[in-house]
Amino acid sequence: MNDDSDHWLVRPATIRWLWRGFIAVLVLTVLAQLVFAAKGYFGVDGWLGFGAVFGFLACLAMVLVAKGLGVFLKRDERYYHERESDD
Amino acid sequence: MIESLPPALILLAAALLIAPLRGHWRTAVILAAPLATLWAIWQVPDGVVATITFLDYQIEPLEGSPLRRLFATIFALMVFTGGLYAFRQARAVELAAAYAYAAGAIGVCFAGDLITMFLYWELMALFSTLVVWSGGTPAARAAGIRYAIMHLLGGVILKVGIEGVVVHTGSIDIQPMLATNFDTWMILTGILINAAAPPVSAWLADAYPEASPTGSVFLSAFTTKTAVLALILLFPGEPVLIWVGLFMVMYGIIYALLENDARRILAYSIVNQVGFMVCAVGIGTQLALNGAAAHAFAHIIYKALLFMSAGVVIYRTGKSKCTDLGGLFRTMPVTAACGIIGALAISGFPLTSGFTTKTMISQAAADESLMTVYLLLAAASAGVFLHAGIKFPWFVFFQKDSGLRPKDAPWNMAVAMGLFAALCILIGVFPEVFYRFLPYAVEYEPYKAGKVVFYLQLLLFSGLAFFLLLPLMRRTLTISLDSDWLWRVLLFRAAAGIQAGLSAAGAALQARRVAGFAALRSRAEYHFGSGPAAGKRMGVFSRTWSIGTTALWIAILLIAYVLVYVI
Numbered sequence A: 001m002n003d004d005s006d007h008w009l010v011r012p013a014t015i016r017w018l019w020r021g022f023i024a025v026l027v028l029t030v031l032a033q034l035v036f037a038a039k040g041y042f043g044v045d046g047w048l049g050f051g052a053v054f055g056f057l058a059c060l061a062m063v064l065v066a067k068g069l070g071v072f073l074k075r076d077e078r079y080y081h082e083r084e085s086d087d
Numbered sequence B: 001m002i003e004s005l006p007p008a009l010i011l012l013a014a015a016l017l018i019a020p021l022r023g024h025w026r027t028a029v030i031l032a033a034p035l036a037t038l039w040a041i042w043q044v045p046d047g048v049v050a051t052i053t054f055l056d057y058q059i060e061p062l063e064g065s066p067l068r069r070l071f072a073t074i075f076a077l078m079v080f081t082g083g084l085y086a087f088r089q090a091r092a093v094e095l096a097a098a099y100a101y102a103a104g105a106i107g108v109c110f111a112g113d114l115i116t117m118f119l120y121w122e123l124m125a126l127f128s129t130l131v132v133w134s135g136g137t138p139a140a141r142a143a144g145i146r147y148a149i150m151h152l153l154g155g156v157i158l159k160v161g162i163e164g165v166v167v168h169t170g171s172i173d174i175q176p177m178l179a180t181n182f183d184t185w186m187i188l189t190g191i192l193i194n195a196a197a198p199p200v201s202a203w204l205a206d207a208y209p210e211a212s213p214t215g216s217v218f219l220s221a222f223t224t225k226t227a228v229l230a231l232i233l234l235f236p237g238e239p240v241l242i243w244v245g246l247f248m249v250m251y252g253i254i255y256a257l258l259e260n261d262a263r264r265i266l267a268y269s270i271v272n273q274v275g276f277m278v279c280a281v282g283i284g285t286q287l288a289l290n291g292a293a294a295h296a297f298a299h300i301i302y303k304a305l306l307f308m309s310a311g312v313v314i315y316r317t318g319k320s321k322c323t324d325l326g327g328l329f330r331t332m333p334v335t336a337a338c339g340i341i342g343a344l345a346i347s348g349f350p351l352t353s354g355f356t357t358k359t360m361i362s363q364a365a366a367d368e369s370l371m372t373v374y375l376l377l378a379a380a381s382a383g384v385f386l387h388a389g390i391k392f393p394w395f396v397f398f399q400k401d402s403g404l405r406p407k408d409a410p411w412n413m414a415v416a417m418g419l420f421a422a423l424c425i426l427i428g429v430f431p432e433v434f435y436r437f438l439p440y441a442v443e444y445e446p447y448k449a450g451k452v453v454f455y456l457q458l459l460l461f462s463g464l465a466f467f468l469l470l471p472l473m474r475r476t477l478t479i480s481l482d483s484d485w486l487w488r489v490l491l492f493r494a495a496a497g498i499q500a501g502l503s504a505a506g507a508a509l510q511a512r513r514v515a516g517f518a519a520l521r522s523r524a525e526y527h528f529g530s531g532p533a534a535g536k537r538m539g540v541f542s543r544t545w546s547i548g549t550t551a552l553w554i555a556i557l558l559i560a561y562v563l564v565y566v567i
Helices: A012-035 A049-074 A079-084 B007-018 B022-042 B068-087 B090-110 B114-133 B138-169 B182-194 B203-208 B217-218 B222-234 B239-260 B262-283 B286-317 B333-348 B354-366 B371-397 B412-429 B431-435 B449-468 B484-530 B545-565
Strands: A074-076 B048-054 B057-064 B479-480
Touching: A012 A049, A012 B333, A049 B007, A049 B057, A049 B371, A049 B449, A049 B479, A079 B114, B007 B022, B007 B068, B007 B090, B007 B138, B022 B068, B048 B412, B057 B114, B057 B286, B057 B431, B068 B217, B068 B222, B068 B286, B068 B412, B068 B431, B068 B545, B090 B114, B090 B217, B090 B222, B114 B138, B114 B203, B114 B217, B114 B222, B138 B203, B182 B222, B203 B217, B203 B262, B203 B479, B217 B222, B217 B286, B217 B479, B222 B262, B222 B286, B239 B262, B239 B479, B262 B286, B262 B354, B262 B371, B286 B333, B286 B354, B286 B431, B333 B354, B354 B371, B354 B412, B354 B431, B354 B449, B371 B449, B412 B449
Parallel strands: none
Antiparallel strands: A074 B479, B048 B057
């Protein structure tokens, strides 16, 4: 940790390896379902890779909804300060 | 009787001592009082321990049950760890207020009747406001006032409901009810305001992040979780709570995703987590209520841990915005590691406390064949990982290099974080030990291979989504409007508009009055005036008449009078 700008964790090579490892783990969790069959409560949640697809799509939907609502809801962070410091 | 010493009074006495004491004596009180309280909590037997007759009511200030002891235990643990975290950094007044606030929470745990519950409820409102004010900034002062107004209003609504129930049923007992009439709806509303339910969720994310770094650790624990306990005691199986809870879950995620301030992200995720518990209370089965209680217990630990981790960052850097932070893992490894453990626990990663408690709630939904609820909870679990599990540690400790090189946590803060991080993992690894303290017997088995695989897929692919969607989540220097906009801006504008309208109307009336008087005056001068204002001519009534003319007129008038009289 002597040279901060070149911490091993932020080197591009490390990040590439982290991504490869991450993708390998992702594939493994889906394949694990072949060994440990999820019985599922409602049928559909027992399909291969249901958790993976559902989790990914749920996050995608939430980020997009947040992004869409942000258009209406986001204000400059001084919004209330300017308003309330008058009094 | 030593057996019936109310645990809340120990903490209240400690709060009174903390303010005047100094040095080691104060430290001793701060650390010993929560432990003494913990001991007293476990001396409270099941059932009503003490009764006092007040007016015509049987007040039951102390009633024990496994559920009540469970909540009181985690509150006492929270006070101890929070005290350890804060005692060298926080101001004495903040610590005293926090201890009194916690005393209120523990008092609610053991309240056997609605009147006692209400008294402790208000104690919490008062002293939590002081904790917010201890933030010391103008923003903290303003947020504290808004916080106090909201909680006093909630208290009034709760009180209206309690009075109604007392008048109509004659009973002040705390017993399960459903929201079927005005009284019970008022009680439910009063409790839900404290749970940060919609449409007033905004008070939480408004006030908590304005407190001091140590104050927000205390704030994160008590108010919302006593509300959850009150819901379990009073409204188990109330169907409306399922949907209120699901709304809170989604609200917390969406707002946390939009947020830039690290502590505000955590505040929104409190609403999200409490939503899980409220939903579980709505499901209302034994497994669901166990899940709500267990999740509240686990949640207090990991949420406090997250606030502690954020608190250290703010204490060391003075910054709390994601846009200002990043890359802190280099010099703050302990804080980063504890933050990550808290983040994994809140996401419900296997081997952490979140997994062994939150999946109970999902299981309860599945057992009741509530497929929509189950899938929404699963989606929310993915969302929690997205907004708190990765977002918080990523933007604070990794992300870009902000150039900040702060020191790591002071020793007491590090020990406090270590304690709670260990608990997060212990409850995750040895759930059966923890399950023994739940209100109902547990036959639930969290670690089934299929379920673990399902949640690993769910969470890890959420992680993938996070990193792929990072460009969409670039932090901006913004806040997000919430329902509090209605009273902070719209109501304010309406009041300003009404004021402007009234003063315009007043000015118009004033102008009319002035013009009216001027007209009256000119008429008067026309008839009576003799000065220059009346012009060249004299007013009719101010002319001087000669004696002869006057005598003639008097004679004519007298004749006219006599004629009229005779006729």
